[in-house]
Amino acid sequence: MKPNFRFILNTSIGIFALFLYCEYIIYFLVLKDCTWPELNSTNIDSTIQTNNEEAVRAMVLADTHLLGSRHGHWFDKLRREWQMYRAFQTAVSLHKPDVVFVLGDLTDEGLYCSSAEFDYYVRRFYSLFTVPENVKLYVVVGNHDIGFHYGISPYLNERFVQAFNAPAVQLITIRGNHFVLVNSMALEADGCFLCRSAELQLAKIEKILKCTKGNYGGKCDFRSNLNLYSKPILMQHFPLYRETDMECDDYDAAPLPIKKDRFREKWDCLSRDATNQLLNQLHPRLAISGHVHHGCTKKLPVGDGLEITVPSFSWRNKENPTYSLFVFTPNNYAVSKCAVSKCAMPRESTVITLYIMGGACLLLWFTYCAFTRPRRRIRKFL
Incomplete structure (x- = not known):
């Protein structure tokens, strides 16, 4: 025996x-080898005043695509959600970020699921991506959450806004760093219930930024001004307008021949008009997006900033999922793309x-x- x-x-x-x-x-x-990037003194914007506060450490991920009842097999759902849970909780415990941003497509079937299933989605999301009390968590909406522009109803939009506290446009200020979170599907400029509200909010934020900087041509209400001006960080689900991913050379970029696929405006990326509107209104130093499930780093078409597209966080959408770590001060920023051998998440x-x-x-x-x-x-x- x-x-x-x-x-x-x-x-x-x-x-x-x-x-x-x-x-x-x-x-x-x-x-454990993934470390916060160091700020480079050569990148300092000397035209921006500093507040000498501690830099903001931000962790950014996108496209979690929690599976639903229609397309998600129970084992597939269990496997992918466990991978995201362990990767996220390990990253948060190791990196200890100040703030976490999730850039859309939290759900896979949010655009047509029932109210009961959507409530289940919300509980699962906050269970998988729970953060310590001292860490802020913000999300933006994606097309899988409420649909593409012409499929969005006031009910679907309001359901997501209430569940995740994610209005179409919001301005978040952390230690002098201004983050502008935008609903990409609300930039059609057709006067719909969603677009009109987003246009008004963007115009209001544009005025606040210009008044704080001191170059607004009209009358400023100084009670609504920010304490310190700095170029904002634009965050949304869709990438800015681009024709293809051919200029993306990141480790986690789309493979060939996907790189050659032409992007469809308003489906795969923002329209050219919406892109120019955002950049001319906000003058961001950095634009961060998701949606395409592959990584990309490229220069902004207007100004001297960068656009960084974050790949999907799920094994279901990408064999080598990644996330990004950012360090921000009002006049500087640094980014560590969690990829290559430096910070790659485990491959399936x-x-x-x-x-x-x-x-x-x-x-x-x-x-x-x-x-x-x-x-x-x-x-x-x-």
Whole structure:
């Protein structure tokens, strides 16, 4: 009985160790090398005053696509959500960000799910992406959450706004850094209930920024001015207008031939007119987006800033999902794209390979024990 018990115990320990490594430890081993980028003094904007406050550390991810009842198999849902939960919680515990931004497509079927299922979506999202009390979490809406422009109803929009506290346009200021969060589907300029409200809010933010800077041509209400002017950071789901991804050379960029696919305005990216409107109104130093599930870093078409597109955070949409770490001060910023060997999240293929190799080793050990134990017993009786 003792050899049998020892065999079962060792087998159980081996299986548990393999599972523990592939589903928990690997995230710490991979993400521990991801560090916050350092601010470069050569990038300082000397025209912007500083407040000498501590820099803001922001973690940005996009396109979590929590699966629904129509297209999500239960095991697929379990596997992907566990991956995102472990990756996110490990990243937050290691990096300790001040703020987290999720740039749209939180859900996969939010645009046509029932109220009960949407409530379940909300509970799952806040369960998977829970943050400590001292960390702020902000989200912007994506097309999978409420639909593309012409499919959005006041009900779908209001449902998302109320659940995630995510209006079409909002201005968030953290230690002198101004983040403008925008609903990409509200930039059609056709006078609809959503677009008209977004236009008014953007005009209001434009006025606030200009009044704070001191170059607004009209009358300013100084009670609504910001304490300190700095160029804003634009955050939304859709990328700004671009023809293709051919100029994207990031490690996590789209592979060929997807790179050559032409972008459709208002579907794959903002329209050219909406892009020019945003850039001319806000003059951002940085634009951050998601939607296309692949990474990209390129110069803004207007001004000297950058646009960074963040890939999908889910294994279901990208074999090598990534996130980004940013450090902001009012007159400077730095970004660390969590990719390459520096900060890559675990690949699904790596985890599967580890399971196969670990399972093969356990099988060899089972075979060894099965053949050697009978021989030992025979020798004992001889």
